[in-house]
Amino acid sequence: MPQLTIDSLGTYEIPAGRRLINAIIDDARADQHYSCGGQARCTTCRVQFITGEPSKITQAEKDLLVQSKITEPGIRLSCQIECDRDMTIKVISPKPPAKNPNHPADEIVPPAVWTTK
Numbered sequence: 001m002p003q004l005t006i007d008s009l010g011t012y013e014i015p016a017g018r019r020l021i022n023a024i025i026d027d028a029r030a031d032q033h034y035s036c037g038g039q040a041r042c043t044t045c046r047v048q049f050i051t052g053e054p055s056k057i058t059q060a061e062k063d064l065l066v067q068s069k070i071t072e073p074g075i076r077l078s079c080q081i082e083c084d085r086d087m088t089i090k091v092i093s094p095k096p097p098a099k100n101p102n103h104p105a106d107e108i109v110p111p112a113v114w115t116t117k
């Protein structure tokens with residue numbers, strides 16, 4: 001099982017293929033925002049990769065990062081990433097006081113069309 005390390009929080013064993021957003025909020029119980037419910041529509045689920053950033057990317061994530069002018073190296077949308085390797089990240093978009101309305105589904109939404117960065 002891949003290990004997910006969240007800066008200043010801890011290291012967690014994550015089932016391979018689990019969506020990173022769900023590993024962050026359910027397995028690590030970290031304070032992470034996801035206002036669109038994990039559908040590649042908002043960018044609030046973004047994280048900073050320290051190590052283990054995947055080179056593959058969904059077309060939906062690629063399009064939204066470009067559209068949102070998010071160009072910093074290592075900034076990715078956690079709802080569009082599968083835990084398929086050891087990763088170390090920093091949570092940079094904690095949730096606001098109001099509860100997030102829609103828990104992200106188990107599978108990537110919209111259905112993943114994989115490409116490269």
Ligand code: FES
Pocket residue numbers: 033034035036037038039040041042043044045046077078079080
């Ligand atoms: S939760 Fe909205 S883009 Fe990931």
